[in-house]
Amino acid sequence: MTATRGLEGIVAAETKISSIIDDTLTYVGYDIDDLTENATFEEVVYLLWHTRLPNKAELAELTQSLADNAEVPQAIFDQFKTYPLDTVHPMAALRSAISLLGVYDSEADEMSTEANYRKAIRLQAKIATVVTGFSRIRKGLEPIAPKPELGYAANFLYMLHGKEPAPIEIEAFNKALVLHADHELNASTFTARVCVATLSDVYSGITSAIGALKGPLHGGANEQVMKMLSEIGSLDNVENYIQTKLNNKEKIMGFGHRVYRKGDPRAKHLRVMSEKLTKLTGKPELYDMSVKIHDMIVEQKNLPANVDFFSASVYDSLGIEHDLFTPIFAVSRTSGWIAHILEQYANNRLIRPRAEYVGPGMQKYVSIEER
Ligand SMILES: CC(=O)SCCNC(=O)CCNC(=O)[C@H](O)C(C)(C)COP(=O)(O)OP(=O)(O)OC[C@H]1O[C@@H](n2cnc3c(N)ncnc32)[C@H](O)[C@@H]1OP(=O)(O)O
Numbered sequence: 001m002t003a004t005r006g007l008e009g010i011v012a013a014e015t016k017i018s019s020i021i022d023d024t025l026t027y028v029g030y031d032i033d034d035l036t037e038n039a040t041f042e043e044v045v046y047l048l049w050h051t052r053l054p055n056k057a058e059l060a061e062l063t064q065s066l067a068d069n070a071e072v073p074q075a076i077f078d079q080f081k082t083y084p085l086d087t088v089h090p091m092a093a094l095r096s097a098i099s100l101l102g103v104y105d106s107e108a109d110e111m112s113t114e115a116n117y118r119k120a121i122r123l124q125a126k127i128a129t130v131v132t133g134f135s136r137i138r139k140g141l142e143p144i145a146p147k148p149e150l151g152y153a154a155n156f157l158y159m160l161h162g163k164e165p166a167p168i169e170i171e172a173f174n175k176a177l178v179l180h181a182d183h184e185l186n187a188s189t190f191t192a193r194v195c196v197a198t199l200s201d202v203y204s205g206i207t208s209a210i211g212a213l214k215g216p217l218h219g220g221a222n223e224q225v226m227k228m229l230s231e232i233g234s235l236d237n238v239e240n241y242i243q244t245k246l247n248n249k250e251k252i253m254g255f256g257h258r259v260y261r262k263g264d265p266r267a268k269h270l271r272v273m274s275e276k277l278t279k280l281t282g283k284p285e286l287y288d289m290s291v292k293i294h295d296m297i298v299e300q301k302n303l304p305a306n307v308d309f310f311s312a313s314v315y316d317s318l319g320i321e322h323d324l325f326t327p328i329f330a331v332s333r334t335s336g337w338i339a340h341i342l343e344q345y346a347n348n349r350l351i352r353p354r355a356e357y358v359g360p361g362m363q364k365y366v367s368i369e370e371r
């Protein structure tokens with residue numbers, strides 16, 4: 001038995017949900033470029049969960065169900081108020097809140113297909129209210145009740161900021177949600193599938209996926225990109241800052257990918273939105289800095305930007321706090337995690353690989369007095 005480090009190149013599941021073939025990303029056979037330009041996030045949710053696009057009535061029904069389930073138990077918000085709000089990371093708060101939502105769902109351990117679909121709706125609806133509610137509570141504000149008739153993307157920004165977003169903001173945020181919704185067998189999705197393959201419940205699957213997404217080698221990179229842009233501060237400082245990092249063999253967040261070689265097809269959409277939004281908000285230097293970093297990394301390391309790089313300046317332009325970038329990734333990716341969880345349940349087998357043992361040979365137990 002020989003281990004493959006990081007399971008690189010190992011095909012560990014069959015899926016009908018999304019594919020990455022020759023650097024092209026598709027959801028159920030629809031090119032991500034096509035979906036980003038044309039679809040709402042709700043349509044993509046339906047597509048991922050049913051492996052087909054909805055008709056008008058089906059979309060209306062899903063939208064209504066998401067609206068009907070958007071409120072969260074007051075206990076979630078009460079719990080937030082007990083946290084050390086000056087220090088807790090929103091991903092930790094989110095991870096705990098999703099677990100707590102499971103505590104309050106009387107169907108949490110009901111494993112029928114119908115019950116799992118009902119839980120899927122509840123989770124997708126409530127996670128937006130949880131993330132925005134946490135952001136308000138830590139600022140000493142009350143959460144804003146959802147206005148689901150706005151649509152998922154607009155309602156999220158409304159609950160976050162307390163005012164209805166402009167059309168360009170809705171367009172950008174909807175695109176970001178569509179782009180982050182699913183990505184084949186990435187680390188957090190694999191985590192979710194491993195978890196539920198024991199026939200554990202949907203809440204456990206999503207909670208463990210959030211834990212995996214939090215790390216800076218995965219979803220946590222978008223917050224780190226923004227941290228880097230803030231540290232650099234101006235276009236003049238880019239060259240020195242990046243060159244020093246490269247000379248020190250440090251990784252530049254938002255670049256590189258385990259699967260893509262030529263480039264991440266999602267990055268170009270976020271780049272366009274970043275250029276538009278940074279101009280509109282009077283911070284075009286943020287975009288110019290991003291482009292300069294991008295050009296240096298491509299030239300010196302031949303590493304293309306991934307989805308996390310330009311999403312940072314997009315979210316910043318939407319007035320979103322930097323440590324909410326990864327929770328927002330989780331809001332979108334919940335749709336993909338759920339699709340994979342449902343697919344796993346539908347054709348389940350325990351996921352239990354082997355490890356190559358590289359420790360000492362057989363040893364005789366020595367009592368503690370003799371050690
Ligand atoms: C949504 C997402 O999860 S997208 C990924 C988000 N993560 C990031 O942006 C973090 C920065 N990027 C990385 O750490 C990596 O590119 C990963 C984790 C995404 C992929 O990792 P792996 O496939 O394991 O590649 P690995 O880390 O082994 O890198 C291969 C080589 O490229 C280099 N490299 C990879 N990414 C970077 C980077 N961002 N900056 C500088 N060098 C890099 C590595 O140092 C390594 O060089 P070496 O062979 O000389 O040692």
Ligand SMILES: O=C([O-])CC(=O)C(=O)O
Pocket residue numbers: 182183185186187218258259306307
């Ligand atoms: O696929 C991966 O390894 C990471 C990624 O880009 C994602 O999850 O969107």
